[in-house]
Amino acid sequence: MSQYILEMVDVVKIFPGVKAVRGVTLKVKPGTVHGLMGENGAGKSTLMKCLIGIYEMTAGKIILNGNEVQIKDTISALSLGISMIHQELNVVTERSVAENIWLGREPLKNGFMVDHKKMKRNTLDLLKRLHMDINPDETMRNLTVAKTQMVEIAKAVSFNADIVIMDEPTSALTTTETQQLFRIIENLKKKGVTIIYISHKMDEIFQICDEITVLRDGEHVRSDSASNLNINKLISLMVGRELTEMFPKIDCEIGEPILKVENLSSGKDFSNISFELNRGEILGLAGLVGSGRTEIVETIFGLRPKTEGRVYINGEEVDIRGPYDALENGIALLTEDRKKTGIIPVLSVKDNTVISNLKRYVEGITLNHKKIKLDTEEYIKKLNVKTADLETAIQNLSGGNQQKVLVARALLTAPDILIVDEPTRGIDVGAKAEIHSLITKLAAQGKGVIMISSEMPEVLGMSDRILTMHEGKMTGIIDRHDANQEVVMKYISDGYKNKEENNE
Amino acid sequence: MNNIQEFLKIVSKNSIYIVLALLIIGITIVSPNFLSVANIINLFTTESLKGLLALGVAFCILSKGIDLSVGSIVALSAVVSASLIQDPSYSAQLFPGLDMPISIGVPVSVFAGVIAGTAFGVINGYLIAFTKIPPFIATLGSMVVARGLAMLYTNAYPVPMLKPEFKSIGQGAIFGIPNLLLILIVFAFIAWFLLNQTQFGKNVYAIGGNEVAAKVAGVKIKKNLVFIYTWSAFCAAVAGVLLASRTGSGIATLGVAYELDAIAAATIGGVSHSGGVGRIGGVIAGILILGVVNNGLLLLGVSPYIQQIVKGSIIVSAVVFDMRKHAKAA
Numbered sequence: 001m002s003q004y005i006l007e008m009v010d011v012v013k014i015f016p017g018v019k020a021v022r023g024v025t026l027k028v029k030p031g032t033v034h035g036l037m038g039e040n041g042a043g044k045s046t047l048m049k050c051l052i053g054i055y056e057m058t059a060g061k062i063i064l065n066g067n068e069v070q071i072k073d074t075i076s077a078l079s080l081g082i083s084m085i086h087q088e089l090n091v092v093t094e095r096s097v098a099e100n101i102w103l104g105r106e107p108l109k110n111g112f113m114v115d116h117k118k119m120k121r122n123t124l125d126l127l128k129r130l131h132m133d134i135n136p137d138e139t140m141r142n143l144t145v146a147k148t149q150m151v152e153i154a155k156a157v158s159f160n161a162d163i164v165i166m167d168e169p170t171s172a173l174t175t176t177e178t179q180q181l182f183r184i185i186e187n188l189k190k191k192g193v194t195i196i197y198i199s200h201k202m203d204e205i206f207q208i209c210d211e212i213t214v215l216r217d218g219e220h221v222r223s224d225s226a227s228n229l230n231i232n233k234l235i236s237l238m239v240g241r242e243l244t245e246m247f248p249k250i251d252c253e254i255g256e257p258i259l260k261v262e263n264l265s266s267g268k269d270f271s272n273i274s275f276e277l278n279r280g281e282i283l284g285l286a287g288l289v290g291s292g293r294t295e296i297v298e299t300i301f302g303l304r305p306k307t308e309g310r311v312y313i314n315g316e317e318v319d320i321r322g323p324y325d326a327l328e329n330g331i332a333l334l335t336e337d338r339k340k341t342g343i344i345p346v347l348s349v350k351d352n353t354v355i356s357n358l359k360r361y362v363e364g365i366t367l368n369h370k371k372i373k374l375d376t377e378e379y380i381k382k383l384n385v386k387t388a389d390l391e392t393a394i395q396n397l398s399g400g401n402q403q404k405v406l407v408a409r410a411l412l413t414a415p416d417i418l419i420v421d422e423p424t425r426g427i428d429v430g431a432k433a434e435i436h437s438l439i440t441k442l443a444a445q446g447k448g449v450i451m452i453s454s455e456m457p458e459v460l461g462m463s464d465r466i467l468t469m470h471e472g473k474m475t476g477i478i479d480r481h482d483a484n485q486e487v488v489m490k491y492i493s494d495g496y497k498n499k500e501e502n503n504e
Numbered sequence: 505m506n507n508i509q510e511f512l513k514i515v516s517k518n519s520i521y522i523v524l525a526l527l528i529i530g531i532t533i534v535s536p537n538f539l540s541v542a543n544i545i546n547l548f549t550t551e552s553l554k555g556l557l558a559l560g561v562a563f564c565i566l567s568k569g570i571d572l573s574v575g576s577i578v579a580l581s582a583v584v585s586a587s588l589i590q591d592p593s594y595s596a597q598l599f600p601g602l603d604m605p606i607s608i609g610v611p612v613s614v615f616a617g618v619i620a621g622t623a624f625g626v627i628n629g630y631l632i633a634f635t636k637i638p639p640f641i642a643t644l645g646s647m648v649v650a651r652g653l654a655m656l657y658t659n660a661y662p663v664p665m666l667k668p669e670f671k672s673i674g675q676g677a678i679f680g681i682p683n684l685l686l687i688l689i690v691f692a693f694i695a696w697f698l699l700n701q702t703q704f705g706k707n708v709y710a711i712g713g714n715e716v717a718a719k720v721a722g723v724k725i726k727k728n729l730v731f732i733y734t735w736s737a738f739c740a741a742v743a744g745v746l747l748a749s750r751t752g753s754g755i756a757t758l759g760v761a762y763e764l765d766a767i768a769a770a771t772i773g774g775v776s777h778s779g780g781v782g783r784i785g786g787v788i789a790g791i792l793i794l795g796v797v798n799n800g801l802l803l804l805g806v807s808p809y810i811q812q813i814v815k816g817s818i819i820v821s822a823v824v825f826d827m828r829k830h831a832k833a834a
Contacts, residue, residue, distance in 0.1 A: 327722040344713035346780040
């Protein structure tokens with residue numbers, strides 16, 4: 001009997017024109033949490049998709065409990081006890097928790113009718129076993145992201161999976177929710193379940209993982225016990241170089257006020273927000289998910305109607321009714337949800353780059369294609385976007401590179417005010433540092449930047465001032481020199497804890 | 505190795521033209537008459553009107569919409585246009601005694617027909633842009649309403665006996681090339697130009713690719729949607745006037761199910777119903793594939809019922825093939 005529950009040996013996966021995985025070996029011990037790390041495009045997800053049968057391996061072997069197995073599709077993976085929780089949750093939002101868990105394998109009575117009673121009973125048993133406090137009859141739509149995540153985990157466990165793969169399970173969770181997830185993972189581990197854990201969050205990895213395997217550019221770099229590694233070592237293994245500074249903030253002169261917001265309100269989402277943004281300044285916008293921070297910038301950008309208040313740019317009141325007006329007034333927005341509101345997946349890198357700026361390429365009635373190409377080339381180079389060519393569809397790029405294209409799109413409009421909402425969510429450390437340095441350079445050029453982020457180190461490291469939000473109300477503006485984790489946390493979670501306890 | 509890969513890439517990218525070429529070669533071998541000048545001209549003239557519709561509908565599909573009303577718009581434009589250019593010697597003239605001189609009558613009737621049809625596109629566009637109802641529903645409604653208006657306008661009687669000068673538009677030819685074909689070529693060029701050379705075209709692709717993202721990127725969604733449906737109806741209206749001119753009469757039942765042929769041609773030509781993907785070259789190839797199949801089966805003496813079965817199968821296979829291709833690339 002092998003000491004490993006799972007061995008993937010010399011796995012190669014070639015896509016037309018791309019060698020995504022080049023001979024990776026992954027060995028996982030039973031009952032451990034095995035971290036799989038690497039930058040975007042390193043081949044983590046591709047490797048896992050080979051394991052659960054979404055992709056067919058070009059070469060290589062999968063050995064389960066010492067026996068070589070053939071995994072042709074997800075069904076055969078599940079029957080072998082391997083299941084995966086994807087980064088994008090796949091739920092049927094209008095159906096109940098129980099129906100989602102047993103989807104496609106509902107317990108039957110009389111051979112063809114769904115046995116709802118039994119389904120509910122099974123669900124209750126399952127949720128109880130996992131210490132999850134969820135009502136089986138609740139419609140999925142009404143659950144928080146964290147609870148939805150838990151339902152997905154329960155579903156994975158319900159297949160009696162020995163190996164559960166989790167792809168960035170915490171990317172949309174708050175700190176409290178993450179800790180809850182970790183308790184569930186500990187629980188699974190005690191029951192002998194093996195977990196392969198993919199994440200970009202370093203502190204999490206060291207909190208939860210027993211062993212870590214690092215991939216880079218489709219190749220295996222190192223596998224080791226977590227106790228032999230630390231964050232800096234891990235980062236240098238992932239990127240193949242030492243990152244000198246994560247938040248390269250340039251101290252620059254704060255200039256004239258450029259944007260002024262007075263008593264801004266939008267329905268129930270937030271009310272009475274007032275602040276000024278100056279040239280050369282990065283204003284951090286901190287708050288928990290649901291505190292109204294995204295809604296504020298959406299209102300300024302015209303995506304959401306304001307019910308009250310005024311917005312001034314360079315001292316003059318403006319009436320912004322849509323993104324078009326906002327761009328005309330020199331405001332650019334990098335949205336939170338890259339896939340839904342950012343990229344246009346089927347279009348080329350070039351088309352995605354210039355879409356906000358087309359007006360400036362119109363000569364007579366035609367577009368100046370030559371200038372479009374030159375400008376795109378310039379920005380792709382400036383932002384170090386990795387793409388085969390400008391005509392490649394943006395959906396074929398990794399998350400970090402997609403984000404850089406969106407940054408290029410915003411910059412090409414030459415904005416005076418740049419609003420970035422979670423600019424580094426789900427992108428790897430290398431790209432993250434590049435985007436941080438870019439934002440701070442833009443501020444140094446005299447632009448005003450508003451930055452929303454859920455990552456405390458990012459907010460603290462980048463902002464000149466931090467505006468804190470709690471449940472739709474502004475709770476303070478903290479100067480860079482007075483800000484630290486505790487202070488900001490206090491401002492954004494005031495009263496939050498009580499409410500959380502009531503919910504439990 | 506690289507050369508082979510490069511070659512396969514080119515083949516895969518242009519598979520639609522290769523299919524068309526193979527079809528033509530195949531049919532020519534079985535029925536050498538196919539490549540005769542007369543037959544080719546006949547083929548083009550038969551397909552040119554549906555081709556016009558396809559060029560319009562392709563824009564709607566590209567923006568992730570659809571236009572079901574174009575067949576009815578053909579009828580409405582045909583009867584409006586015909587009613588203004590009837591020969592006064594016809595006893596049952598729709599407007600008894602109406603007899604404009606040719607130099608005024610022809611332009612007026614063409615213009616009126618085009619305006620009547622295009623107006624429906626403007627309505628479609630506003631409905632879709634401002635009420636946010638799905639294009640399928642909006643244009644389904646206009647399809648029924650436009651057909652009803654055409655019936656009401658003519659009392660369901662044909663509007664025949666059109667003046668020869670009007671008929672010569674659709675029946676004439678320049679240097680042996682039928683006017684209808686020339687007009688199709690001009691419209692194909694305009695469609696290509698709009699899509700590839702103008703800001704409007706880029707916006708159409710962006711709206712189809714991801715409407716929310718396009719909006720955030722500053723694309724004026726409503727304005728562009730109105731343009732898209734207006735263009736589609738304009739193409740249909742021109743086709744309607746030409747059809748009246750070619751057949752020498754305006755009938756309220758003209759163009760029934762034309763919208764389906766137009767959608768089929770665009771679809772076969774690789775215009776994706778998920779939006780954002782498609783080329784005018786493909787649409788033209790799609791039109792020709794349908795035309796060549798129709799014409800070829802006719803030459804071979806195959807029953808028209810079998811022709812329909814073949815056509816339906818081609819539509820489905822084309823989409824299956826196309827999706828496979830894209831699934832592999834992803």
